[in-house]
Amino acid sequence: MSKNFRIALAGLGTVGGGVLHVLARNRELIEARAGCAIEVVAVSARDRAKAEALPLGNAEWVEGTASLATRADVDCVVELIGGAEGVAHELARTALQQGKHLVTANKALIARHGKALAEQAVDHRAQLAFEAAVAGGIPVLHALRTGLAGNDMLRVAGILNGTCNYILTAMQKEGREFDDVLAEAQAKGYAEADPSFDIDGIDAAHKLAILAALAYGMSPQMDTVHVEGIRHITQSDIRYACELGYRIRLLGIATQHKDGIAQRVVPCLVPADSPLGLTEGVFNAVQIEGDAVGRVLLQGRGAGAGPTASSVISDIIAIARGERWPAFTVANAALQQRAILPMNAHHCCFYLRLTVADEPGVLADVTRIFADEAISVRSIIQHTHDASTPAQVVVVTHETHEAAMQRALAKLDGLTRITQKPMMLRMETV
């Protein structure tokens, strides 16, 4: 490494631009903390026009990203292109094979190829770093890797997708339906034109797989994350949740059990006055529960130019300062194959909203099915309603096995007097 720490930056979108702006604005203090000058020697992006308004300094514009990974004058490649495959993956792999450090904000890449990249990094004495891939500006990977590293991690639970949290919060505060709020979020730029990556939970699942990998010393296992999104959440559910003293949040949760690790991304009810219930709008929050430290909450902005740039630059500074760490908290050779528990092994309290014909005997049928599955009811809400609309019954259960609840749901499906597919949401104590 030369006296200067020399960077090549691929991708000049929101995050890439943010990194260049913050590096330029805070140059003096960043270099004092890194202990050396940070020099951007080359940049590349799909669209050269994007480079024009950016503080590029002496950085060379390069067509195509391939050459960034092979330049002799580069110590570290910063990949801000995105996507698990294609250009980003190729750049990451080549950079590490050339012994360049790799800093990336690419959650899909790390969730899919993290272990292989970590192995290439070690083989070529390079550092793989991806703080910006999870929860934007919140330094949660640093916390798992170092600040809380003495703990057996009992649970990691977080609001990991700001778009979903914005939608759920707006539905609650403004009394509007999902489609309406989504359209507004798209107009404001908080949600993509194709929103499925966010609202179907895929983005949160990538992040959860990475969190679980660091917390439990395993490689990211994206395909075993149980994922449900928030498309089906209605204004009724939001209102009933509030009435019960809860909020609906899309949470990514990884927990440790005797027989393995559970990992899921699900919309669920959390107490209104809990830290995650109190986390609103585009904010992210991660609660880590360690056996020694208890519960620690980290909360902040999960996306955007500044917060993501903050995390990208924190990785650059740590590497420039000479810090080296195992990408997934333990050495690659020590990464364990942890058994991943199926969703059926989960147990929790459940929220069930049933739309029923207003006839005698419906509740008797429903409660009979619960009794047969040994599901104990904690509370029931049924409000008087207009005779022209179907009745809604909300049932909250005591702690129950997911498998029993799924069997009950199948039986409820057979009742003709239940006129819509039941809405089932899990309740979490966070």
Place this chain on the structure above:
Amino acid sequence: MSKNFRIALAGLGTVGGGVLHVLARNRELIEARAGCAIEVVAVSARDRAKAEALPLGNAEWVEGTASLATRADVDCVVELIGGAEGVAHELARTALQQGKHLVTANKALIARHGKALAEQAVDHRAQLAFEAAVAGGIPVLHALRTGLAGNDMLRVAGILNGTCNYILTAMQKEGREFDDVLAEAQAKGYAEADPSFDIDGIDAAHKLAILAALAYGMSPQMDTVHVEGIRHITQSDIRYACELGYRIRLLGIATQHKDGIAQRVVPCLVPADSPLGLTEGVFNAVQIEGDAVGRVLLQGRGAGAGPTASSVISDIIAIARGERWPAFTVANAALQQRAILPMNAHHCCFYLRLTVADEPGVLADVTRIFADEAISVRSIIQHTHDASTPAQVVVVTHETHEAAMQRALAKLDGLTRITQKPMMLRMETV
């Protein structure tokens, strides 16, 4: 360094015992994260009886701490004795001079002698680490040093003393007076027999001086922290604060201004629904505001065996893994002399509770004084009261200079119809 990372531990109180328990319980995962075995080779404490119930393994009991620092078979001394001077200071200095790494939970030591110790560490190629000195289990120093290191830190504000927060929360929830709650906290072991260190703000000031040093690249300047404690907070103030939509919290706050750094520990009003207003009981919380990341909140347990051990062990793991970092975020030679702003330069909104004789003209006198100092009133509360007790008037001002408020307070002191010393509290937007 040998293949094992060898520790000598001084002090077997709550924290020392916690460190031994967690090291024993989580040995396997700690060693996987450290990349080597962690071996406690020697321990020492004032009272040998304390060692008896602890999982000492093969550690040798040593009389007196002095020899711990000079043993050839020790890589790292863990100082958990406490106190800025005396045995702890001597041990720390000697250990570093011998080229041993030093991990400590001692906030007074670092606030008083941090810079000199950091210089000795560099001179002897040792690492000085003190995550456990601030906010117990919350990895806030790691966050300032690495996770948020790309940011210009606009503000660091935190609840840094769990004893004070427990007392203030109990006063609010249970409607009891300060002395009563303090006595109960002492009985429960949440407060020391001599509580002044906590309730007069000294402990929080030590921690704030360390936070400010890391945030602003300066050595800790304990003597320039403006410190006020919570002894004078009454049940009346707690109730009026709630009525105004606020909570009273003892905050440590460091902020950056054009002409220098402001650092203060003061009881103040914070919005009830703000992250710090929502932090209750023995919990600590630190809010860091960076120019790129915006506001990040870290919340968790600020004291106790487990949380403090968590932070001590995180430092041990980082050093064992080979990480080295500048103790105060930038190299010692780059530590700046930052101008520290006097409290008189502060400006904020103020809460003022006046006890007045119930006579015509009192309010006219008071508001005349405010007008003369160009202090603008935002709201006034005066409730009807029993004729046998003096009237209470609470005034909330718009943003005002501290100097103007102090001049107004001096003038109010001259009014004979103000029958008690006015209670002044600052209001913070956190």
